[in-house]
Amino acid sequence: MKTTAILVSLFCFILASCGSDDHNGGGNGQDGDYNLQEEIRKILNSTKATKNINPFDELGCEIYRTGPTSAEEPTNATIDYDLGDDYKEGVGSFKLKYSFSGKPMTSNPEYVYFEETWGDYRPDLSFYPLGLSIWVKGQKGNKGVFRFIIMEDEKQFSADKPHDSTRKRWQYYAFEDEEILSKEGWNRLVMPYSAFKLYKKGQGATADGLLLNRFEGFRIEIVNTKHEVCTGEVSIDALEQLTSYELKNGKPKFSSIFVQLNTAYVNEDWDKQFQDSRAIGIDTWIIQYAEQFTDGENTSISFYKNTNMPWITEKYDFVDQMFEAAERNGIKLIVGLYPGDYSKTNTASPEKYNLNLERNKMVFDELYEQFGNHPCLEGWYITEEFHDGSYPVGWQQEPSLSMLAKYLEGVASYIKTKSDKPVSIAPALWRGMPADLCGQWFGRIFAQTPNIDYLYIQDLGGRCLVDVDVDLPNWFAEIKKACDANGVHFGVDIESFQSCWCPNVPYREKNWSELKEQLFVAGLFTEYITNFSWVTFKKGTNNYTSYKKYLEDNGLL
Incomplete structure (x- = not known):
């Protein structure tokens, strides 16, 4: 033809390498009784179906934004991206190249970001959710902290203001890993939702925790927490949501x-x-x-x-x-x-x-x-x-x-x-x-x-x-x-x-x-x-x- 129950199940974090090596990540300040390995086991055992969010196979299929580039966030740091010739899944990956001056121009550490926001054909992450998964290929000597951010707008599609172009309403939740950028080879980063912490409060937001069906997009930040002069290169592939949904087959047939x-x-x-x-x-x-x-x-x-x-x-x-x-x-x-x-x-x-x-x-x-x-x-x-x-x-x-x-x-x-x-x-x-x-x-x-x-x-x-x-x-x-x-x-x-x-x-x-x-x-x-x-x-x-x-x-x- 012409072209034309929110289930928030929050768990924890795993970084599973291509082989048998497991990397636990960190930087999220979990409570002392937070049993990472047990939560890992639960998530992996519960995953039945995955939702493809971005395969990173082609540059022209989506619109991406990099930065910071605004006057409110002055920086000498830079980031660029291109299609990589090495990939873990599909037919391609994205290669991110970044550089830091080591001299932040604000009170915060230098950072760069790569992000995608949704229009039509959007994901809704509230369906039997367990967590997110992305493949990352770092390089020895890379500096910085890998920060993955979920961006949401509690009041999206409201009658008075369906979309907030200023992003003042948007609420950000972040997960951080301090080692993935310098780890060689393809490694799978599995980020259960309980590992995400409130990173930026949205104006007028009342939700206490993630609203996975008000997902506006994702952002990957690389943060120069140690104020080092450096350059780096990292590849990303196959961003997916892990779900516990299992399709139960019947015996349907076409009626017309x-x-x-x-x-x-x-x-x-x-x-x-x-x-x-x-x-x-x-x-x-x-x-x-x-x-x-x-x-x-x-x-x-x-x-x-x-x-x-x-x-x-x-x-x-x-x-x-x-x-x-x-x-x-x-x-x-x-x-x-x-x-x-x-x-x-x-x-x-x-x-x-x-x-x-x-x-x-x-x-x-x-x-x-x-x-x-x-x-x-x-x-x-x-x-x-x-x-x-x-x-x-x-x-x-x-x-x-x-x-x-x-x-x-x-x-x-x-x-x-x-x-x-x-x-x-x-x-x-x-x-x-x-x-x-x-x-x-x-x-x-x-x-x-x-x-x-x-x-x-x-x-x-x-x-x-x-x-x-x-x-x-x-x-x-x-x-x-x-x-x-x-x-x-x-x-x-x-x-x-x-x-x-x-x-x-x-x-x-x-x-x-x-x-x-x-x-x-x-x-x-x-x-x-x-x-x-x-x-x-x-x-x-x-x-x-x-x-x-x-x-x-x-x-x-």
Whole structure:
């Protein structure tokens, strides 16, 4: 598709080398009864799944900041970073080069930092948390203390001030290690959350301890505590969160599948496609658009023959043929309407909503007249895909949120004036907010859309932006709460393709092992599981063959 319970379990610290050598670290002033080795054992024994925070494989995939560079923190120290040619995991690592003058310009020791902050596709560290892990490769003779900082904002996404660009609200928690920078070879630094100490108090912050679901980013500082003149080089790789979450597999199956029509479907044998679909237990198809999507207002192609829309200049009879073949083969069809899009500059402006609403009404009227009483019509689909993110603009705050809800309800309520069939939507999960806030956000939308019946949340499992087994259960659970509270059926739209911009992965079908994990996660929350799309799942693909075998092996066919 278009691109589009906080569990704080606090433990301790370990530095485990590549071999059998264990390094305990220090510098955190733990109490005398703090049994480091026992806590280490508990953490390692409890870790079931990891959340990839940053693999440090490519420079261009994220935006980083180094410093200090502000007038408030004058320094002669320097830091730079580049892609390293040595790595522990993946295909790369980051190399940090730093220098100290030995003459601090303030009362504090010289330090330099490297940091990343979140926008969309953010981590939420509150899900079965144990600690953080990062691989570090130091050099003999390196000076300084390694300080890892978790940055959080207790009031992020608040209505009055969603984001604090001044960082005055931000609260910092730090872990320090005095030896890792000078330790040669790759060493794994595991930093359980109980090892983090309050480093900087945020203005107005009331939390007593880490709020792992208000994570703004991380910072790595190198601190010249001994005021030495020196240079150094250190590499970092594979920053992860360790969690105790263990996926419990059920036996879920797909309830439907999407098809994205285009002119390549001329002369398609829909009888064969539907028979192949029935052979793997899928009897419902969602037609994504009734007209060609063009990422704008220049739609000129209709996929149903009898249309008088003034913007249409080219007509095909794909939808007509699909209804005819569906009746012969016992297939149900959910029909998408006008392929509109939202404003990419101002989601608080009414123009695009008004245009989309009027065109959806016009297209629905034609489709209802022709197919509204067809026995294979299962429902309607509002095609415009929104998301919970912020890029380039979004709907996280008012008035955009209510304008979006008003638009969706406008289309859905108009459909219900003529048809008693359910209405579905399929927004994308961009993880633009922590999971709990994302769920509340959907709840505010659904409270204003009583005629929306089904939500199929796009899992974005095809975009290289999500840890399926850790991210998705967290967000799914919160969004499902919003659905349940508002009478909306929670469903999942699984991406059976892989297409990523960073790292660059050309469009392809997903491996079955990847797709199966997505299916298992969705099955924990719903029986309404659709698949985008037939082109990467149809007969002849490995997914089709593997899924059929999965069904047969589990007695599901």
